[in-house]
Amino acid sequence: MIKLNLYNTLQRRISIFQPIDQNNVRIYACGPTVYDFIHIGNARPLVVFDVLVRLLRIIYPKVTYVRNITDIDDKINKRAIEKKITISELTNETIKNFHKDALTLGNLKPDFEPKATDHISEMIEMIQTLISNGFAYFSSGNVLFAVEKYKNYGALSGRSLDEMISGSRVEVADYKENPGDFILWKPSSENLPGWDSPWGRGRPGWHIECSAMSKKYLGSQFDIHAGGLDLIFPHHENEIAQSCCANNSDIMANYWLHNGYVTSDGEKMSKSLGNFATINNLLLNFRGEAIRYALMQAQYRAPLSFSKKSLDEATKSLSRLYRATEGLEVNDGQDTQLIYNLCDDLNSPKALARLHYLADEANKGSKECAQKLKNSSNILGILCNSTDEWFKFREVNSNDKTENATITEKEIDELIIKRKIAKENKEFEKADQIRELLLEKNIQLEDKPDRTVWRRF
């Protein structure tokens, strides 16, 4: 059995991954809150944990991957009012866009994709358990979790309750017994979405959904819980508190994985700063696969500098890999070294370097390395298309670059034949004119020993 080393936020160190059940590895990743297009920062966990799931599936016979959708949230309510549409119109539209983006980035579908609004009863049940076990209390219409009642509160984020209080920059609501207490259930006015509950018509707090849904689909204890660095506190800390107290358990998940931020000019990319690029927008000019490649260029815990330039480089790198695997279909033989590289805490840069080594060998004539390259790239979710598809198609919506390049394949082929004849007649000026003409339409010609191929770029 291959050893997978993973950094666990809970222990602040790397350790060998040991599943609870070798025959069913269970992983939960926090998915999007659906009120807007996802941006490149949201896409990072999507891609890196997709790679993790692919890797786990190589090592273990079965992996259950759950990624939720948060479709009840105050940001959603606010946005729906701003856009003068209903909440379900907003969430349905956003989910549709999210699925399209996730697919274009080459992600596998999770085994379960539960929505918060479909699990209100599970949340209410869990909150009731927390109240009856003395971990939660009712105050001014709200149900709150009493952090003091959970002895391990702060273990994940590495902070004590005292530190949190002394460092607090937030006004403390007067209905809280302890400043750190957080909401499990809150009342809804008539114009806001709400469900009947023992505490009146209301809606869940932010964290309870993940506790309820992970329990339903993965059990009260599972292997891996993943998400972005910014979810460590308070989201994951609170999830652990709720789940452990409701399930009378010491652990919620054994391994807590957190990806680093995507940065722009050295700063964290975030919605509040407004310095983000949506995937939807980037796809106007770049391929989804190139975005995916760019997201794997840094190890997942390190910050990742993102720029248009990094996407250009990713595109070039992918072109190189695609050239080296022209005409090959995926089969079984994967590269062991690449798997080892990934098993080193998902060291994707090391894995990509290995791909380029294989491409080198392939270009020097190694059929074996070319085949390994094709097969192994799939672990990273890249090189899944044919070389022809990569060079000839772009999954773009609308794009100046493409519109300018409007030329049919038939026209290109005809021009290639004309150029061939010109070359045979030593009319090189004419031949070069054809090449220039195509270049203006973003078509690059490559003369091979026996034929001429074209690439769109």
Add this chain to the structure above:
RNA sequence: GGCCCGAUGGCAGAGUGGUGAUGCAGCGGCCUGCAAAGCCGUUAACAGCGGUUCGAUUCCGCUUCGGGCCUCCA
């Protein structure tokens, strides 16, 4: 204010107590009618100052700079 992380060549980004990461860019050559692609070769880095060591980019300390969390966030 409390806590935490980082600093590698032009850019991105691995790694290591004593040889070349890798990609993109650059330079020289081969190939080509010329290109493109490919191949061969090549330039170039470990923030600063101390310490440990035969030897430190790598370990330790300090300084400077940058970033993050403590509030919605991936």
